[in-house]
Amino acid sequence: MLVPELELFLMEDVGKFDLFHDLLPDKLINAKITVKEDGILAGLGEAIRIFDHCGVSSSYKWKDGDAVTGGDTILDLKGSSRAILQNERVALNFLGRMSGIATLTRRCVDMTAHTGVRIACTRKTTPGFRRFEKRAVMIGGGDPHRFDLTDAIIIKDNHIRIYGMEMAYKYAKDAGFMKKIEIEVENAEDAIHAAELGADVIMLDNMDVSTIIETVSILKEKKLRDSVVLEASGDITIDKLLTYAETGIDVISMGMLTHSSRWLDFGLEVD
Structure with missing residues (x-):
């Protein structure tokens, strides 16, 4: 400090x-x-x-x-x-x-350890105290995700509404090869599109478990699964955690780690 x-x-x-x-x-x-x-x-x-x-x-x-x-x-x-x-x-x-x-x-980490999924927090943190809250997540065995907007690029739903996914991704690539690009999607079709564009990470936002399983399956069929990190996000609480962790995704981001603990x-x- x-x-x-x-x-x-x-x-x-x-x-x-x-x-x-x-x-x-x-x-x-x-x-x-x-x-x-x-x-x-x-x-x-x-x-x-x-x-x-x-x-x-x-x-x-x-x-x-x-x-x-x-x-x-x-x-x-x-x-x-x-x-x-x-x-x-x-x-x-x-x-x-x-x-x-x-x-x-x-x-959360112990509950999902057998699945290999990584538990991450979000930027839903207390103003002025983010660094300490994210450090606490790391101490607990979780991933800090982005500390701020310079860490990586996430193309969210509003970016896509304004610019379209392809144009937003094109602009994001100008940030340089060292910065990862994540694209937020809400259905399997958009997830495939994001993977084909070359996204490093795909955020499956507010998807139910069955839709995530279907999305993972389609990405595997198209031989796109191994090229992306899949992150599930959106109101994932303790009681839902295990069912999401067993869908075959890589990361679960949980705002509740910081805003509801x-x-x-x-x-x-x-x-």
Whole structure:
């Protein structure tokens, strides 16, 4: 985490000054952060960075990606009472938010491991917090997909409505050979067209399972399947995940990993 970025997060919580803690005498204290429920740990590096920035020393035996159990001590802290209590909430927010995402992601990854499908997130992220949310997905074993619009080109339905698939693809090729091009389709016919154009990735958007199976079959018949990565997307939730994963696709992108994951509960206690 960059220092200006860190200071922005801290300033959001502390404000102009800490109204109460600035009135209290500062003391040297020991404290600990514990997790209150089972899950996958993420955000530990960020929490350590926050406390280090304000001169608080930390010791720990865990690392991001570890499975933790409710009651485990995640961080032991020693330092200024003012610094620890001022920065407590920001550190806990990072741990709770990122661990919640990592926990849900790991659940999805484990559920579909036998299929070989890759679980990815989307750009449906919290403004200003995308990098950390996508890092949490990666910690959970998922794929970050695009971090921003410079990573790759996705020709979406609105691009196709405005320019047509062929013209949009022609413009996309001008981005250079290093950038992958993905085309979003909603039926088997458009998927074949996208594959024939030379798309690197085809997004099967809002297709039901039977249509995806049919599309995969047709692409195989036309000997186009091996030349493209197939990604399923669009309101794919936990209860639907396994049936989609077993259709023969390569990637499932799930907005819910970031927009619907619940936080993991952490707390800080002074010894």
